[in-house]
Amino acid sequence: MKAWVRRLVIVSFVIVCLVVVALLSYGGDLLRMPKIGAGFYAKEFCSCYFVNQQSEEFCRDLVKQYIPLTELTIDLKTKSVMATSLGAQRKAQWVSERFGCVLNRL
Amino acid sequence: MMPFGVQSYQWPSKNWPTAHPQNMGVESREFEQFLNYAFPENLDWSSREGVRTQSLLVIKDGVLIYEKYRTGFGPEKRHHTWSVSKLLANAFMGIAEKQNILSRQSRVVDFVGPRKNPDFQKMTIRDLLYWSSGFGWNESYEGNPLRSSVLEMLYGQQVKDVGDYVAGTPLSHLPGEKESYSSGDTNLLSLTLRKALKSDERYWSFPWKELFDPLGISSAVIERDESGTFLLSSYAHMTPRDLAKIGLLYLNDGVWNKKKILPAGWVYDSTQLSPAFRGRAKGSHSDKPVRGMHLWTNKENLRMNLRRPFPDVPADMFAALGHWGQSMVMVPSERIIVVRMADDRDDSFDMNRFIKLLLQSFSSAHLGASRK
Numbered sequence: 197m198k199a200w201v202r203r204l205v206i207v208s209f210v211i212v213c214l215v216v217v218a219l220l221s222y223g224g225d226l227l228r229m230p231k232i233g234a235g236f237y238a239k240e241f242c243s244c245y246f247v248n249q250q251s252e253e254f255c256r257d258l259v260k261q262y263i264p265l266t267e268l269t270i271d272l273k274t275k276s277v278m279a280t281s282l283g284a285q286r287k288a289q290w291v292s293e294r295f296g297c298v299l300n301r302l
Numbered sequence: 303m304m305p306f307g308v309q310s311y312q313w314p315s316k317n318w319p320t321a322h323p324q325n326m327g328v329e330s331r332e333f334e335q336f337l338n339y340a341f342p343e344n345l346d347w348s349s350r351e352g353v354r355t356q357s358l359l360v361i362k363d364g365v366l367i368y369e370k371y372r373t374g375f376g377p378e379k380r381h382h383t384w385s386v387s388k389l390l391a392n393a394f395m396g397i398a399e400k401q402n403i404l405s406r407q408s409r410v411v412d413f414v415g416p417r418k419n420p421d422f423q424k425m426t427i428r429d430l431l432y433w434s435s436g437f438g439w440n441e442s443y444e445g446n447p448l449r450s451s452v453l454e455m456l457y458g459q460q461v462k463d464v465g466d467y468v469a470g471t472p473l474s475h476l477p478g479e480k481e482s483y484s485s486g487d488t489n490l491l492s493l494t495l496r497k498a499l500k501s502d503e504r505y506w507s508f509p510w511k512e513l514f515d516p517l518g519i520s521s522a523v524i525e526r527d528e529s530g531t532f533l534l535s536s537y538a539h540m541t542p543r544d545l546a547k548i549g550l551l552y553l554n555d556g557v558w559n560k561k562k563i564l565p566a567g568w569v570y571d572s573t574q575l576s577p578a579f580r581g582r583a584k585g586s587h588s589d590k591p592v593r594g595m596h597l598w599t600n601k602e603n604l605r606m607n608l609r610r611p612f613p614d615v616p617a618d619m620f621a622a623l624g625h626w627g628q629s630m631v632m633v634p635s636e637r638i639i640v641v642r643m644a645d646d647r648d649d650s651f652d653m654n655r656f657i658k659l660l661l662q663s664f665s666s667a668h669l670g671a672s673r674k
Contacts, residue, residue, distance in 0.1 A: 225448040228458060232447065235457030247523050247539050248380045258645070261444055286457075294510070296525040296539065301462040 230284035233263035235299055237279035241268060242288035242297035246275055311364035313559040314547060315518035318366035326367045327668025333368075336659040340642065341370065350647040354627070357381060359542045360660065361639035362668075364550060369542070380521050380539040381643040384624030387538035389548065390509065390524070391491045392572055392596040394534070395431060396556065396564040397512045404498045406431065410469075410490065413497035417469050425477035430491045431595040434481040434578035438474035441484050443625065452485045456536060463529040465493025481578040481593055485535035488596065489527075492534040502530060516558055517551060519544040536625070542641040549632050549639035552620075573620045575601040575608075582608065589654060591621060598623050614658035627651055636661065636669055 219226070237259050244255035252270065259265070267280040275290035277297075288299045312319045323333060340355045347354070357375045360368040369377065398404050404413070406428040416423060421436070429435055440451040447453055451471065454460050460467035468486035496505045509532070514522045521544045525537035551557075556564025572595040579592060591598035591611045600619040602610040610617055621631045627644030631653075640660060644651070661669065 222448055228454070229447060231459075232453050232457045235461070236453070239457060243382060243525065243537070243539065247525075248382060250374060254374060294523060295506075296523040296537070298526055298528060299457065299461050301528055302459050 229263060230282035231286065231302055233261065233265075233281040234279045234284040234286040236261065236263075237265050237268060237281060238277050238286040238288040239297060239299040241270075241279065242277040242290060242299075245270065245277070246290040247296040311550070311554075311559075314364070314366075314543075314550070315516075315559065318361070318543060318546070319364070320366045323360075323367045326362050326365060327665045328367065328663050329665055332659070332663035336656075336663050337370070339656060339659055341372075351650070352648070353651050354645045354647070355642055356645060357542045357641070357643040359546055359639075359641040361546050361550065361641075362664075363637050366543070366546075375643075377541060377543055378521075380523065380541055381545075381628070383538050383540065383545065383622075383643070384536055384626065384628045385485070386545070386622040386624040386628045386630055387524070387534050387536055388485075388488050388596050389622035389630070390513075390538055391488045391534040392431065393513055393548065393551075393564065394495055394509065395427060395491060395596075396568040396572075397508075398495055398498060399568070400562070400565040401512075404494070408498075410494055413494045414465065414469055414490070419473050421473050421476055422469070427491065427494060428595075429477040429578075430487045430494070431572075432478075432481055432576040432578055433483050433487050433593055433596070434475075434478050434576065435484065435487045435490070436473045436475035436477045436479055437468065437471040437484060437486055439468075439471060439482065439484040439486045441482075441486075452535075455486060455489065456533065461527050463531070464489040464527045464533065464535075465496070465529075465531050469493070478578055480580055481576045483593065488535040489531065489533060491596075492532045496531055505532075506530070513548075513563065514544075516561060516563060517544075517547045519547055542643055545630055546639050546641050549630050549641070553632055553634055553637060553639065571595060572597055573599050573601075573618070575599060575603055579603070579606060579608070581606050589652075591623070591653075594620060597621065612654040612657065614654050615661070619657070621653075629653070631657060633657070633661075636664075 240259040241255050244250050244258055263281055265281055269278040277288045279286055288297045290297050340358050342353055345352055356372045358370045408427050410425045411423045425435055440449050442450045455464050455467055468490040499505045521541040523539040524532045526532050552569050555569050574594055576593045591600055598621045600610055600612050600615055600617050602608055616633055616635050618635050619633045621629055623629050627646030629642045631640045
């Protein structure tokens with residue numbers, strides 16, 4: 197085996213080991229992140245838009261985080277916001293003048 | 303100097319009385335420096351860097367002497383106050399104590415019921431107010447989201463019932479033993495109040511009936527979890543003008559236009575250094591304020607090797623502080639309230655400098671303790 201191939205095999209093995217260790221210790225937390233991210237997007241956008249009455253453009257910029265926001269749907273009729281992040285979907289609903297928006301559980 | 307002496311104001315239950323800053327002893331050149339700090343020129347908003355003030359209000363002697371808003375904001379626009387909301391938890395607990403609904407000595411378990419850990423039964427409302435519940439709580443935000451208790455509570459599965467989630471969190475210390483900032487403690491206070499009031503209808507109208515209506519606060523929104531518990535940790539929204547009314551209440555020892563809203567001595571107790579303070583954590587910033595009863599103080603404590611966190615600001619200063627730069631600063635000795643709503647995404651904002659520049663812009667005749 198050529199030296200560079202051997203090096204590549206060793207490096208790949210180390211990377212695989214690190215990923216396995218990371219998944220074993222943080223797997224559950226990592227899997228939860230899209231749900232929490234989508235929850236954040238739905239709730240923050242709902243409050244920004246329906247409670248604090250900022251523009252859609254302002255609210256989109258405000259909520260932006262490094263977790264990708266795949267889709268965000270504003271339903272003006274029901275005053276609700278649906279957000280999707282990495283496959284996870286969450287909904288926040290405006291309920292009243294005093295109590296603003298509420299985020300639904302998963 | 304009367305630190306918590308009751309002043310006679312033209313109470314802003316409807317509108318704030320206003321005056322030109324110069325008529326209240328403000329020297330314009332110095333004030334300009336303060337404003338330039340709060341609203342830096344040539345700020346590239348898209349970079350998310352620097353001091354990004356959205357709304358700024360200065361109240362002196364109960365008079366609104368200055369307000370400035372970025373485009374998109376104004377006197378009628380609500381802000382998301384984030385953890386400034388925690389000041390409401392302090393106020394509601396004070397009101398409830400005054401009305402004999404509960405007291406700081408009350409045990410949390412008597413309202414929310416027992417949990418597995420027997421030490422939970424020892425926890426008092428006072429422990430929660432001083433952020434010393436002892437829960438093994440992870441208060442980290444977007445910078446370190448993995449295993450964050452607060453993100454799980456607000457945006458995860460636990461938003462179904464935040465108070466129950468917090469109460470069931472394992473303890474890492476005995477209640478009252480060690481203080482540690484926790485949004486969980488706040489929302490457990492919220493659930494405790496809900497249970498103490500015995501009726502959800504009463505709880506849901508409590509903030510308006512007991513605080514907002516008497517102060518003429520009309521813009522307040524408090525969002526709730528799915529079960530209906532107020533998210534007092536993070537989800538109050540109101541205009542800066544309305545928020546400043548709560549500041550005025552605190553500068554007046556909890557009295558509003560002769561109506562006693564908070565118990566006597568409540569504000570004094572709230573602004574003392576937490577008895578569970580055990581010294582600065584290693585490696586933590588010495589320029590961060592220290593905790594009182596669900597608010598932040600500028601207290602020093604030589605025995606604890608704690609110097610005044612904001613050295614150029616009077617030691618009696620206290621504040622409600624929230625994520626991304628939200629703040630309401632109160633300086634009783636100068637009868638000053640500053641509300642700053644912002645979108646700071648880095649830590650470049652320097653509170654000591656901000657308040658120092660403001661205090662420097664008052665001529666000495668209009669400024670008391672901090673110049674002496």
